[in-house]
Amino acid sequence: MGGGEGVVEDLLREHAPRVLGALVRRFGDFDLGEDAVQEALIAAAGQWPEEGVPDRPHAWLLTVAHRRYVDLVRGEAARRRREDAVALATPDSELLARAADDLPGTDRDDSLALLFLCCHPDLSPASRIALTLRAVGGLTTAQIAAAFLVPEPTMAQRISRAKQTVKAAGGTLVLPEGAARAARAAEVRHVLYLIFNEGYTASVGDELTAPELSTEAIRLTRLLHRLLPEDTETAGLLALTLLTDARRPARTGPYGEPVPLAEQDRALWDAALVAEGVALISRTLPRGRVGPYQLQAAIAAVHDEAGSAAATDWPQILALYELLERTGRNPMVTLNRAVALAMVEGPAAGLALLDEVAADRRLARHHRLLAARAHLLELLGERGAAAEAYREAARRTSSAPERRHLTERARRLG
Known part of the structure; x- marks a missing residue:
């Protein structure tokens, strides 16, 4: 065991979609499964920094989330008939043994299916963003509300309505095929793009940026790119976010004021992110049909490779x-x-x-x-x-x- 708060937060965000995927695939209820996972994440955030990270964090989260799911089912009279079947479905010892099947490196990973489910076409863009950040990003309702400067009850209602909409639409943890998959992938990319932009330049409030949102958007886009490595527009979106975020250290002054691109100290730009973004878009552009994210990434690369504003x-x-x-x-x-x-x-x-x-x-x-x-x-x-x-x-x-x-x-x- 061991690990500080930063390690704990990274682990929770890494495992959250996998645990939720396991519950939804087993029980078929996204709404209750998501609530159960959130309670497990909150429990882990409270215990792990003090007691240390378990040797098998994924198994720990899956076990606790399973128990919370059972508790939630018991608390709903309309689902009383399912109580025994759910409670006895899998003993904790067997659940722990099976959890290894969901660890990174195995074939089963429902993260992409969860991203697609959270970006259901029946949801508004705002609801897609909120649901994605909570279910796949592992952020609490309070964190999402704070990032978008709305009261926590308001965000809780938005997320609750989103889950009910997905449920009413018959949303399941099954990836669409063919043209439907391509259309939904475009929605997923758009949601990640909106999350990144809101983090890079907050639309309201006293702070110019909300770094936790742009950082989370990059993490989720990396996940999407890993799961869809041949999708050139996903690669373009990842390159765009990397090349843009590389400038973040230089785009605010000492009092939080925005610094225009032409006036930024380019020595403060993140050279590693620039190099990664340039390499990615350079590999992607020659591979096929060029889309808007690839073109935006190419524009960002031209800016980032210029040694000065005058050399652009x-x-x-x-x-x-x-x-x-x-x-x-x-x-x-x-x-x-x-x-x-x-x-x-x-x-x-x-x-x-x-x-x-x-x-x-x-x-x-x-x-x-x-x-x-x-x-x-x-x-x-x-x-x-x-x-x-x-x-x-x-x-x-x-x-x-x-x-x-x-x-x-x-x-x-x-």
């Missing part, structure tokens, strides 16, 4: 954004292309393209559009108009650090 290959970035736009119209992509265009052809060309973006209702009043316009106006020498655009962007953002940063930009311009 903006023509290549502009070409990649043009390719990215062809994969699907997205006003945020066009906004980023406008900035790249300004760096290649001058700020006036970028501003003209931003006028087209402003016609899209999805982004017309977004603070990022105003911030981009302010930046290009500043490059053009229009200090007064730039200052006003910065102030308007500050009024529209819900992020306190971004608001302070934009306000300070406006102040400097007078």
